[in-house]
Amino acid sequence: MNQLLTISELSDELGVTARTIRFYEDKQLLKPQRVGANRVYSYKDKARIKLILRGKRLGFSLDEIREYMDLYDADLDPMQVDQIRFLLSRVQLRAEALRKQQQDIQEMLGELAGIESECLSIVDDK
Amino acid sequence: MNQLLTISELSDELGVTARTIRFYEDKQLLKPQRVGANRVYSYKDKARIKLILRGKRLGFSLDEIREYMDLYDADLDPMQVDQIRFLLSRVQLRAEALRKQQQDIQEMLGELAGIESECLSIVDDK
DNA sequence: CTGCTAATTGACGTTAGCGTTAAGTGGTTG
DNA sequence: CAACCACTTAACGCTAACGTCAATTAGCAG
Numbered sequence: 001m002n003q004l005l006t007i008s009e010l011s012d013e014l015g016v017t018a019r020t021i022r023f024y025e026d027k028q029l030l031k032p033q034r035v036g037a038n039r040v041y042s043y044k045d046k047a048r049i050k051l052i053l054r055g056k057r058l059g060f061s062l063d064e065i066r067e068y069m070d071l072y073d074a075d076l077d078p079m080q081v082d083q084i085r086f087l088l089s090r091v092q093l094r095a096e097a098l099r100k101q102q103q104d105i106q107e108m109l110g111e112l113a114g115i116e117s118e119c120l121s122i123v124d125d126k
Numbered sequence: 127m128n129q130l131l132t133i134s135e136l137s138d139e140l141g142v143t144a145r146t147i148r149f150y151e152d153k154q155l156l157k158p159q160r161v162g163a164n165r166v167y168s169y170k171d172k173a174r175i176k177l178i179l180r181g182k183r184l185g186f187s188l189d190e191i192r193e194y195m196d197l198y199d200a201d202l203d204p205m206q207v208d209q210i211r212f213l214l215s216r217v218q219l220r221a222e223a224l225r226k227q228q229q230d231i232q233e234m235l236g237e238l239a240g241i242e243s244e245c246l247s248i249v250d251d252k
Numbered sequence: 253c254t255g256c257t258a259a260t261t262g263a264c265g266t267t268a269g270c271g272t273t274a275a276g277t278g279g280t281t282g
Numbered sequence: 283c284a285a286c287c288a289c290t291t292a293a294c295g296c297t298a299a300c301g302t303c304a305a306t307t308a309g310c311a312g
Contacts, residue, residue, distance in 0.1 A: 036290095058234070087241075098234060115198065115200075164259060188298075
């Protein structure tokens with residue numbers, strides 16, 4: 001099913017506007033094919049946008065997201081060892097930051113649970 | 127140690143600029159005491175700013191952060207049951223979103239680990 | 253008093269991430 | 283053919299979250 005999608009189909013499916021999708025292309029986050037002047041999107045493009053949206057949920061800027069998508073895209077085989085080492089260090093830094101975020105979330109969930117139980121005890125009392 | 131801090135001491139300790147701290151006050155996220163015209167910050171103010179920064183790391187806007195700090199601050203006892211129920215639903219919604227974020231992070235960590243092991247295998251080969 | 257340092261308010265500048273016209277192109281439908 | 287889509291580019295607009303600069307004030311050192 002190598003379905004190709006128009007921009008409006010895609011925007012509907014993903015819950016973003018066509019403007020947003022074009023904007024991401026402007027920012028070099030996408031490079032869809034063209035049929036004449038019209039853009040057509042593959043399942044890969046769709047997956048990329050999902051990646052972008054996930055990155056945004058996690059609080060990354062589009063610039064950061066592009067950086068890390070370049071990591072995913074990186075064609076490792078032709079790379080020099082130095083470049084790979086560098087890539088590796090970036091990946092590890094990023095992973096560390098993400099683990100930090102998980103901790104942040106854990107703490108916040110804890111605090112929210114505290115509020116929740118306070119609320120419940122008060123409501124139950126009445 | 128009820129140490130009171132000047133704005134520049136505080137900004138140094140927290141790694142943000144004084145401008146940022148004043149900006150947060152403008153946005154009603156802080157209400158430090160004054161000595162004359164000068165602001166002085168307590169450990170509570172410091173804790174609030176840390177909360178703000180954590181919120182930002184998690185991708186919340188300052189408006190959202192203010193909302194949720196109001197939740198933490200909320201004095202539950204004098205509240206009506208309806209208000210508490212409402213508060214409760216907000217808290218639960220927020221917690222759900224945070225759990226979703228944790229999943230996002232897990233997936234990203236998985237992908238990063240994939241890249242990492244690829245890198246390592248290539249580097250080791252040479 | 254002079255000069256320096258740290259603080260203040262106010263105003264304008266900047267970047268990111270889109271929203272919103274405007275103006276035109278190309279394909280189908282009746 | 284006209285009318286109506288869905289699509290295009292280009293350009294301006296807008297909000298959030300500060301940065302930056304200017305003008306001013308207060309405290310202390312020499």
